Amino acid sequence: NAGVTQTPKFQVLKTGQSMTLQCAQDMNHEYMSWYRQDPGMGLRLIHYSVGAGITDQGEVPNGYNVSRSTTEDFPLRLLSAAPSQTSVYFCASSYSSRTPTEAFFGQGTRLTVV
Amino acid sequence: GENVEQHPSTLSVQEGDSAVIKCTYSDSASNYFPWYKQELGKRPQLIIDIRSNVGEKKDQRIAVTLNKTAKHFSLHITETQPEDSAVYFCAASNSGGYQKVTFGTGTKLQVIP
Numbered sequence: 001n002a003g004v005t006q007t008p009k010f011q012v013l014k015t016g017q018s019m020t021l022q023c024a025q026d027m028n029h030e031y032m033s034w035y036r037q038d039p040g041m042g043l044r045l046i047h048y049s050v051g052a053g054i055t056d057q058g059e060v061p062n063g064y065n066v067s068r069s070t071t072e073d074f075p076l077r078l079l080s081a082a083p084s085q086t087s088v089y090f091c092a093s094s095y096s097s098r099t100p101t102e103a104f105f106g107q108g109t110r111l112t113v114v
Numbered sequence: 115g116e117n118v119e120q121h122p123s124t125l126s127v128q129e130g131d132s133a134v135i136k137c138t139y140s141d142s143a144s145n146y147f148p149w150y151k152q153e154l155g156k157r158p159q160l161i162i163d164i165r166s167n168v169g170e171k172k173d174q175r176i177a178v179t180l181n182k183t184a185k186h187f188s189l190h191i192t193e194t195q196p197e198d199s200a201v202y203f204c205a206a207s208n209s210g211g212y213q214k215v216t217f218g219t220g221t222k223l224q225v226i227p
Contacts, residue, residue, distance in 0.1 A: 033215075040123070042203060042219040043158070058214070090157065100207040101148035101164075103215065105157040 002026050003047030006091050013081040015114045021076040021109050025089030031094040032074040033103070036060065043090065049074055066098040081113045116141040118206050120218030127194050128226050135221045137204035138186040144206040147180060147187045152201045152220075161202075162189070194225045 007022045021073040025032065029086075045058030049068040063085060065077040078085060091106040117140040117151050127133050139147075148163035164171045164178045164187065171178050175194075180187040194209055207215040 035217075043217040045214065045216070048214065057167060059216075100148075100215070102148065102160045102163065103150075103158075104188075105156050105159070 004087075004091055004093050004104050004106040006092055006109055008109060011109060011111050013078070013111065015081060015083060015113060019078050019081065019083050021078075021089055021091070021111075023074045023076065025074075025093040025104070026072065027093065027095070027104065027105070028071060029093035030071075031096065032068065032093075033058070033092050034064070034066065034074070035090045035092065036085075037108075038087050038088060046076065046089075057084065072084045072100050078111075081089050083113045085111065086113045089112060116144060116206055116208075116214070116216040118204060118216045119216045120204050120221060122221060123219065124222045124224070125220075126224045129194060129196060131226075133189075133191045133194055133198070133223055135189045135202055135204070135223075136186060137188070137206075137218050139206040139216075140185065141206070141208065141210045142182075142185065146207050147178070148205050148207075149178060149189050150203045150205065150217075152202070155160065156187055158203060163219060167188075191223075194223075196225050196227050199223055199225045 004025045034046040036044040044060050046068040047053045056068050089109045094103050094104040095101045120137045138161045145166035150158035152158040175192045177190045201220045204218040204221050205215050
């Protein structure tokens with residue numbers, strides 16, 4: 001049982017490049033989400049999904065796209081990287097969309113945009 | 115939307131002393147309040163949570179209290195140990211619709227041996 005797996009762990013991008021951060025969970029969780037973590041700002045919600053085929057925007061969605069074609073996978077796409085997107089990104093999943101429960105986090109991706 | 119404020123941003127205590135971290139929330143519909151611990155370079159992990167039908171919950175040296183009227187909740191760590199040093203995040207969410215979790219900005223706790 002791997003839990004939530006994120007790849008890559010580290011990434012350096014040039015301004016304007018695009019990339020996809022991968023996230024997979026093997027716990028059959030309904031709810032998946034992406035956060036960015038910046039110093040002094042906690043964890044801010046980028047996008048979330050309550051099930052396959054259903055996604056919605058969080059607090060800071062601009063510059064990011066998501067899709068959820070399967071229950072297991074929830075990739076995050078950076079369309080045209082900007083230095084303001086330098087951050088640590090965490091994917092998380094929870095059992096239920098309707099009843100709040102513990103969030104299980106991936107190990108994080110440290111992204112630097114130069 | 116929900117707004118969660120967390121204080122203090124940093125906290126230093128002597129080993130064996132108690133530590134208290136406080137959070138306030140704005141949405142009266144919030145009914146689930148988890149606390150996460152994040153060690154340096156690691157992922158956040160749940161240490162305790164409380165639901166709005168409970169005023170206090172305890173797990174060994176860790177306790178959480180909730181005051182729904184005042185819309186604030188607190189984390190209490192007793193008999194602190196060096197391994198308690200980490201960043202702690204409070205959060206709030208509600209089940210009235212799809213779950214969205216709002217996190218506080220974090221408290222860096224340093225336990226001095």
